[in-house]
Amino acid sequence: MTLKPKDMNKEEFIKLGYQFVDWIADYLDNIEDYDVLPNIEPGDIKKEIPPNPPKGNDNFNNILKDVDEKIAKNLTHWNHPGFMAYFSSTSSGPGILAEFLSAAFNVNGMVWKSAPASVELEERMIEWLREFLNISNDFTGIIYDTASVSTMHAIAAARESINLEIRNKGMSGRNDLPLLKIYITDQTHSSIEKAALTLGLGLQSITKVKTNSNFSMNTAELEKEVKTDLAKGNIPLCVVATIGTTSSTAIDPVNEIAEFCNKNNIWLHVDSAYAGVISSIDEYKNIFEGWNKADSIVVNPxxxxxVPIDLSSLFIKKPEILKRAFSLIPEYLxxxxxEIAVNYMDYGIQLGRRFRSLKLWFIFRYYGxxxxxxxxxxxxxxAKKFEQWIDEHKYFEKMAEVNFGTICFRARIKNVDDENKLELLNKKLMDEVNHTGKIFITHTKLNGKFVLRLVLSGIRTEEKHLELAENILDEQLNKLIKGQALDG
Structure with missing residues (x-):
């Protein structure tokens, strides 16, 4: 047994670094050799990992061998061009290299003095991103890890903005505190409800406003809900409008909602974690009309x-309110x-902060x-090509408008109208498609109906991969039809 009390020397690091970069390059170049979704059961991987850590060092080649045999083959491969599930987050080469460099620097950007370049690059990258997204200059921003955390901070700022002394007095044991209300829809991301739990508002603070036929928030219903709450003595705290909901990528009428919120002094937070980057394209600018009237916006690069996971950007008009909610400065910091520098620890719950902006800098400079x-x-x-394929298909029907890169659809067989049978058919179809290992899709429910979702946003996804997906959907559906005589 050999002990290594010190870090790698330069020569070893260079040798292994080249080997490691070669492995990553080969992985990305040959990623289609892997199944997108591994055919394993929970617990299978853990059985392959020893229950106790090694007492001595191991050879790096053995570690990479185990990466091959125990990790890589058992991953769901988000960088795979056939990954068409959830909202596919793919990492680019420059982003991966920036992550590598960030780990080498290993800085903690809690205050300016602890990482000056990290803090100031983040300031500038927020400005670059703001310009790219056509967000107005009266917003400033901050980088967090995920949209769930960005949104939680936005709602915390909304809570602080109503001046009920919650920072000092808290929310428990108070008889003078009315019910604070947050307005969403049944299509809004679950992170808003988790934020309500985290911030002590509770699920009773959540009102789900009725939606229109296109799954967008009904503004007239929002006005009714707010009026009802005011009559009860409740305080309308925040409206969360979404541009690109998770299930169907529906678009709430942000401009109308913003006018109402501004008139009634209600904080408006816009969740565009997925679709916000599309505001950079001229032909889609009208979709984002109104978000500059909001108090806060979240977009996830x-x-x-x-950008390799994770990097979420929160844009906010009044950062001083966010700072007022969270700033605590111990003597040692x-x-x-x-008085003249930005200390990002003042704008959230976390003290330690990774050098995330480096990834955004690399990507903007590499691609332009x-x-x-x-x-x-x-x-x-x-996405438009796949939408046309669905519209023209004998057995598929579109279940929501295609606003961005996500298509909601389902198989619909002639003379089969029973929703339970249709749900069973589509579940089986999804499972059979995913079992091929070539593509990975997921589902949602819209109006109580089981719906398939196919997402096209992977940097390695090309037209040939979409055509492969179409062929697999056709092949697997035809097998199910023949096997169960569902064609009537």
Missing amino acids: HKWLF KTEVD TEGLREILKHHLQL
Whole structure:
């Protein structure tokens, strides 16, 4: 047994670094050799990992061998061009290299003095991203890890903005605190309800406003709900409008909602974690009309701007309210430049902060804004192509408008109208498609109906992969029809 009390020396690091980069490059180049979704059961991988850590060092070649045999083959491969599930988050080469460099720097951007370049690059990257997204200059921003955390901070700022002394007095044991209300829809991301739990507002604070036939928030119903709450003595705290909901990518009428919120002094948070990057494309700008009237906006570059997970951006008009909600400065973190520098620890619950902005910097510089737009336009074109294929297909029907790169559809067989049978058919179809290992799709429910979702936003996804998906859907559905005589 050999002990290694010190870090790698330069020569060893260079040798292994080359080997490691070669492995990553080969992985990305040959990623289609893997099944997108592994054919394993929970617990299978853990059985392959020893229950106790090694007492001595192991050879790096053995570690990479285990990466091959125990990790890579048992992953769901999000970078695979056939990954068409959830909101596919793919990492690009420059983003991966930036992540590599960030780990080498290993800085903690809690205050300016602890990581000056990290703090100021983040400030500038927020400005670059704001310009790219056509967000107005009266917003500033901050980088968090995920949209769930960004949104939680936005709602915390909304809570602080109503001046009920919650920072000092809290919310428990108070008789003077009315019920604070948050307005969403049944299509809104679940992170808003989790934020209500985290912030002590509770699920009773959530009102789900009725939607229109296209799954967007009904503004008239929102006005009714707010009026009802005011009559009860409740305080309308926040409306969360979405541009690109998770299930169907529905678009709430943000402009109308913003006018109502501004008139009634209600915080408006816009969740565009998935679709926000599309605001960079001229032909889609009208969809985002009104979001500059909001108080806060969340956009996730790691969802559709090819940034390795994680990187979420929160844009906010009044960062001083966010700072008021969270800033606590222990003596050991006070510095002589606090009055003139940005200390990001003041704008959230976390003290330690990774150097995430480095990834955004690399990607903007490697592709340029026009290069990024071209990739996004290609994905939108693929989505329109698949939408046309669904519309023309004998056995498939579209279940929601195709606003971005996500298509909601289902198999619908002649003379089969029973929803239970249709749900069973589509579940089986999804499972059979995923079992091929070539593509991976997921589902949702819209109006109580089981719906398939296919997402086209992977940086490695090309037209040939979409055609493969179409062929697999056709092949597997035809097998099910023949096997169960569902064609009537």
